[in-house]
């Protein structure tokens with residue numbers, strides 16, 4: 380009998396231990412088992428120690444988080460918000476000119492210095508000469524030495540060369556019920572992809588439905604970069620593998636935009652400047668295939684404001700191979716050469732429509748002549 384009781388106790392104890400072990404193993408499995416990607420080989424792993432389990436459980440997010448859709452900032456008044464950045468880098472230019480104009484004696488030497496200051500700020504020789512000649516004449520005729528009056532004259536001359544009557548709106552009106560294709564071109568590194576992302580946000584903020592086309596297939600990271608911009612504002616991005624034909628990506632993007640009832644399809648391109656013929660071939664083909672579906676409403680050329688004359692020469696090549704309808708000047712926040720706006724418009728005959736004033740997602744502002752001249756002349760004070 381004692382033997383029988385002992386046997387029952389041993390069996391019960393063994394069963395209890397097995398149950399406890401199975402239970403704790405299952406709990407470990409649910410708490411810390413890593414997610415297995417489709418197609419990924421699975422391995423039978425050793426049961427992890429309690430410490431590992433805790434660490435892994437802490438790292439594992441309980442629910443996969445849906446990407447939050449951001450609400451971009453409205454476009455109105457952006458230049459005012461970003462004015463300080465413009466003034467900071469360009470105050471030397473504006474203040475320098477005003478200081479010279481207020482010199483005790485406005486002689487030949489001072490006028491030459493004024494012209495040099497304009498040239499250093501990348502205004503370009505033709506406009507620098509015109510500004511100096513006009514100012515000189517008006518100062519003489521008015522016989523004024525009053526700083527407020529001189530400031531007004533300078534403001535007027537800068538405004539005049541910037542041509543405030545140019546149409547700076549971005550044409551995003553497609554054919555009835557069809558998306559408007561907008562092509563974005565420029566040399567690598569000018570800020571094309573970043574600007575595409577920023578423009579997409581501007582368009583979304585203004586209530587447009589947008590599709591992005593990653594036709595910069597030269598650099599895989601460019602499509603990746605554009606996708607992350609698109610994800611942030613819920614804009615779909617049409618992309619293919621690195622090395623794919625840019626024209627076919629552009630075509631697919633416009634097709635997708637059409638099927639999705641989008642208002643605008645924004646196409647980012649590579650535009651390597653290896654030679655003019657190659658560039659012409661590539662951009663010409665992109666343009667042709669897009670226009671098999673819809674006429675391009677706007678071709679924006681992205682120019683890095685810090686590249687000065689070199690950037691201007693590159694811009695001229697682009698304007699020869701595509702019908703550039705507007706310029707976006709990027710990195711104006713890091714440049715003390717705000718005069719490039721004047722030179723670009725003079726060289727290409729097309730308006731600067733947007734300016735990049737920082738790396739932040741909403742650091743792109745519609746270009747307004749008055750606000751820009753105020754920032755140059757008044758500085759931050």
Ligand SMILES: Nc1nc2c(ncn2[C@@H]2O[C@H](COP(=O)(O)OP(=O)(O)OP(=O)(O)O)[C@@H](O)[C@H]2O)c(=O)[nH]1
Nearest residue numbers: 567568569570571572573601709710735736737738
């Ligand atoms: N400070 C400042 N940086 C900018 C601005 N616009 C773009 N950038 C920066 O410039 C760098 C290059 O920008 P990208 O958009 O990658 O240039 P990209 O022309 O597309 O270059 P690829 O993709 O190589 O063709 C990035 O670090 C951007 O954050 C701007 O307005 N201000």
